[in-house]
Amino acid sequence: MWWFQQGLSVLPVALVVWSAASFVFSYITAIVLHHVDPLVPYISDTGTIPPERCLFGIMLNISAFLGMATMYVRYKQVYALNPEKSKILKLNKTGLTVGLMSCFGLCIIANFQKCILYYIHVVGACLTFGVGAIYMLVQTILSYLMQPEVHSKDIFWIRLTLLLWCSSSIVSMFVSSVVLYSGLYGTNLVQKLHWDSQEKGYTAHIISTVSEWSLAFSFLSFFLTYIRDFQKISLRAVVSLHGQTLRNTPQSFVADDQALLIAGSI
Numbered sequence: 001m002w003w004f005q006q007g008l009s010v011l012p013v014a015l016v017v018w019s020a021a022s023f024v025f026s027y028i029t030a031i032v033l034h035h036v037d038p039l040v041p042y043i044s045d046t047g048t049i050p051p052e053r054c055l056f057g058i059m060l061n062i063s064a065f066l067g068m069a070t071m072y073v074r075y076k077q078v079y080a081l082n083p084e085k086s087k088i089l090k091l092n093k094t095g096l097t098v099g100l101m102s103c104f105g106l107c108i109i110a111n112f113q114k115c116i117l118y119y120i121h122v123v124g125a126c127l128t129f130g131v132g133a134i135y136m137l138v139q140t141i142l143s144y145l146m147q148p149e150v151h152s153k154d155i156f157w158i159r160l161t162l163l164l165w166c167s168s169s170i171v172s173m174f175v176s177s178v179v180l181y182s183g184l185y186g187t188n189l190v191q192k193l194h195w196d197s198q199e200k201g202y203t204a205h206i207i208s209t210v211s212e213w214s215l216a217f218s219f220l221s222f223f224l225t226y227i228r229d230f231q232k233i234s235l236r237a238v239v240s241l242h243g244q245t246l247r248n249t250p251q252s253f254v255a256d257d258q259a260l261l262i263a264g265s266i
Contacts, residue, residue: 043213
């Protein structure tokens with residue numbers, strides 16, 4: 001059995017590989033068609049113009065679905081490992097909630113392009129990266145609380161390092177974006193897809209784009225730490241039939257009533 005066939009480790013692997021591919025394929029398409037500059041464009045700029053916009057949208061929607069599935073499995077795993085620790089259980093529910101919000105933000109990014117509906121796109125980015133950073137924080141705290149009984153100390157330090165990487169990327173991107181869009185370097189920069197290295201604001205633009213790519217890959221790296229954990233869990237659906245037929249017949253109602261009476265008498 002291959003390592004990715006153990007448990008549900010294929011989920012975080014698929015999430016990371018698919019998400020990275022959505023960035024790379026959109027980037028390559030946009031570069032080949034000369035829609036953006038080759039040197040570190042915004043990730044969103046590589047999914048602004050057709051046909052890469054179509055590719056970018058559908059692949060990120062699938063990434064959002066994989067993200068929700070991964071976060072749900074993580075939630076169930078932590079719950080199963082700590083059934084009587086109320087502090088961990090509350091944090092675990094919080095983590096699932098903010099994680100699903102982050103995935104919803106990714107759907108917004110995928111379907112509302114930067115150059116068309118900028119402010120909605122920004123809301124999606126804030127949900128994806130801002131709320132997503134809170135998800136990373138919650139999972140890092142959970143790793144701390146569960147070590148050394150459940151988690152090793154190493155995995156806590158790795159996740160803490162990735163959280164710090166994510167946080168520094170957010171700060172760098174926020175500061176450089178505020179400077180870039182402050183109006184000092186012109187207006188309508190949101191629609192600008194091609195930059196000249198001699199232009200004013202080019203340095204702030206490059207810092208912002210590099211920070212965005214760094215932020216995206218800090219998230220993907222964080223989910224890579226789930227692979228070993230997910231090798232030790234599997235989920236299954238249990239089918240429970242409420243009757244022997246799918247028809248609403250008088251006989252089935254009578255049978256159901258009789259079953260209820262018998263169960264009540266027991």
